[in-house]
Amino acid sequence: MGCAQCGLGNSERHLGYESGLNKAYKVKEERPWWRIMTMAFGLTISFALMGLAALWAMLYGSEAGAAISRHIGMPIQAPYPWRVIQWPVIVLLLLFSLASL
DSSP states (O other): OHHHHHHHHHHHHHHHHHHHHHHTOOOOOOOOHHHHHHHHHHHHHHHHHHHHHHHHHHHHHHHHHHHHHHOOOOOOHHHHHHHHHHHHHHHHHHHHHHOOO
């Protein structure tokens, strides 16, 4: 029940952004209510998934890089470049999730 309330609250936040932008650009909303709510809930879910993906990359990125390098037969030093590459990937995931707002 708490997760549903949290999702609805975040959807309302996205609706607030949308109504603010509509007022700023003097645009009248012409879409049906169900489409607006579906879009707001979809944005909420995508934001949560991108945040979880970034968190997963921070916590388990090194192990995932090491497992992939072992699987494809790369030398043992191969995970070290992944440790450098994982941070720009994390930043891009977080920026993409924030840009979807």
